[in-house]
Amino acid sequence: MTTESYTCVRRNDNVLSSTSDLSILGEGFDASKETFLFVSPHDDDIAIGGALMVLAAIAEGIPVHIGIVTDGSAGYCSMEEKETIADIRRAETYASFEMLGVPVENIHWMGIPDGQTARYQGRYAAEPGTPGEVCGFTGMQNVITKTLRDVRPTRVFLPTSADLHPDHKITHSETMISLFHAAGTIWPELGGPIPAVPEVYELAIYCDFPSAPEIQLQVDSDTFQKKLDSILAYQSQKQIASLVKSVSAAGPYEQYRPIYWELYDLKTFLPLFEGAPAPGKSPSGCKCDCSCSG
Numbered sequence: 001m002t003t004e005s006y007t008c009v010r011r012n013d014n015v016l017s018s019t020s021d022l023s024i025l026g027e028g029f030d031a032s033k034e035t036f037l038f039v040s041p042h043d044d045d046i047a048i049g050g051a052l053m054v055l056a057a058i059a060e061g062i063p064v065h066i067g068i069v070t071d072g073s074a075g076y077c078s079m080e081e082k083e084t085i086a087d088i089r090r091a092e093t094y095a096s097f098e099m100l101g102v103p104v105e106n107i108h109w110m111g112i113p114d115g116q117t118a119r120y121q122g123r124y125a126a127e128p129g130t131p132g133e134v135c136g137f138t139g140m141q142n143v144i145t146k147t148l149r150d151v152r153p154t155r156v157f158l159p160t161s162a163d164l165h166p167d168h169k170i171t172h173s174e175t176m177i178s179l180f181h182a183a184g185t186i187w188p189e190l191g192g193p194i195p196a197v198p199e200v201y202e203l204a205i206y207c208d209f210p211s212a213p214e215i216q217l218q219v220d221s222d223t224f225q226k227k228l229d230s231i232l233a234y235q236s237q238k239q240i241a242s243l244v245k246s247v248s249a250a251g252p253y254e255q256y257r258p259i260y261w262e263l264y265d266l267k268t269f270l271p272l273f274e275g276a277p278a279p280g281k282s283p284s285g286c287k288c289d290c291s292c293s294g
Helices: 045-059 085-100 140-151 166-183 221-232 240-250 266-273
Strands: 006-012 015-019 036-040 064-070 107-112 155-159 199-203 215-219 253-258
Touching: 006 045, 036 045, 036 140, 036 166, 045 064, 045 085, 045 155, 045 199, 045 215, 045 221, 045 253, 064 140, 064 166, 085 107, 085 221, 107 140, 140 166, 155 166, 166 199, 215 221, 221 240
Parallel strands: 036 064, 036 155, 064 107, 155 199
Antiparallel strands: 006 015, 006 215, 199 253, 215 253
């Protein structure tokens, strides 16, 4: 893949602009200084919703890391595979990301039991051998913070908050708070703080975005086929052929929704309370004689 084989389009107040590189992701983009981290609830989610962005980043020489939250143990489609499905899916994951050009050492397994993210929210002390245990603790905020500090990404991609799958929805919320943990000095045993909170983008896997995406990536047919092949690597998932068919029918596109931080600022709302009557005085416009206060 070359930088001429894909086009990025950004929608800003309904004005469209396009580039043949990833600079459209935002101000300050510098491929030589970027590191991307894709946080994936399950091993196959990024192939489905973000493979084209992975390919585009690698084409520009940007290091790409994949953080896989769950262990795949709930993904068996036959009783014969119930005890071995996690190992099968791990092998499929390596094969899938090899097709996309992601090296094995850039795949980070967090070890949270598949389908149990609700039980592993937060961070709490754990014995060695406990699922997801790192530095004497487990929980999604522990393992995601550790991954963020190890990778030190400039941009993070994760499933949309509107996805109905609990593992996807919880991965989104736990990653968002972990971004702030990772940028602070809390939990020093997990490593030093990252320099700044990364830019964050939502990708769609099964469900729609909560609001319209602003970025679209379009690729050529050969690059698109790499995405389809990377999805097909997950042959243990019996519905994979029908999924590839629907992805193929949609065409060689992916869309992304930047997340803009909206931290609380008290001053934003002060004007809403201006002009209030003094205590005991009637509000403006009161027609009664009772000196009511509203």
